[in-house]
Amino acid sequence: MKINVVLNYLYDMVVLITMLYSFYLLFWKKYGKKQRHFYLYIVFIFIVDVLRKYIEHLRYEIDQFYFYFPLFFVTICYFAYFFIQEYKDVLNRILLIFTSLLSIFFVVFFQYKVNDLTISTSTLLVLIVYQLFIVLQWFWYIINHTDEQKITDKQAFWVSCALLIWSTFALFRMYPMYDLNKIDNNFLSIIIYFFSVINIVTYLLYLRGLKCVNHNVLRSFNHF
Numbered sequence: 001m002k003i004n005v006v007l008n009y010l011y012d013m014v015v016l017i018t019m020l021y022s023f024y025l026l027f028w029k030k031y032g033k034k035q036r037h038f039y040l041y042i043v044f045i046f047i048v049d050v051l052r053k054y055i056e057h058l059r060y061e062i063d064q065f066y067f068y069f070p071l072f073f074v075t076i077c078y079f080a081y082f083f084i085q086e087y088k089d090v091l092n093r094i095l096l097i098f099t100s101l102l103s104i105f106f107v108v109f110f111q112y113k114v115n116d117l118t119i120s121t122s123t124l125l126v127l128i129v130y131q132l133f134i135v136l137q138w139f140w141y142i143i144n145h146t147d148e149q150k151i152t153d154k155q156a157f158w159v160s161c162a163l164l165i166w167s168t169f170a171l172f173r174m175y176p177m178y179d180l181n182k183i184d185n186n187f188l189s190i191i192i193y194f195f196s197v198i199n200i201v202t203y204l205l206y207l208r209g210l211k212c213v214n215h216n217v218l219r220s221f222n223h224f
Helices: 003-027 038-057 065-084 090-112 121-144 155-174 177-183 185-210
Strands: none
Touching: 003 038, 003 185, 038 065, 038 185, 065 090, 065 121, 065 155, 090 121, 121 155, 155 185
């Protein structure tokens, strides 16, 4: 069996397990808000990245653009909601909202300039930069607002690590990919395999973060 097939199966299984565990927290533990409604995000990922492939095997031809382009908006909006609950001060909340709205604007702007149904590399770059920014903002905030809770007990820590790892390697993969395709195809294949491993690690970190929901503090966010 080829390496990419094995990695794809592993990725599908990890996403499925993460989704099922999120459902367990939702229906059995009654942790909806306490897990930051992560089940909504992971269900969308499951549809786009896992279920889509099986739909295509059934010979239903749906352009991938219709799956992945909405994912940009879902990702930006969900993580804006996720991280805004971490901040007690208005400044960080406003900064996060402004960054999220600006990112949505640039996603629409760059994609509008593309004439066909392909995701623009500039659009992907916006998502990567957005994720890096909100993660660095959270780490900066947590360094300056320490509390008695261990950082590894925070769901946001594991989510931040997952986003940081994925965004860093996505940025590395995106730019040399086209040059490597012309210069060194074998090395490009290794990078693609390695990025598949990064995808698996990302969702394992999300899963680890879900195990911290008992420690999530429900702040008085509703009135903001």
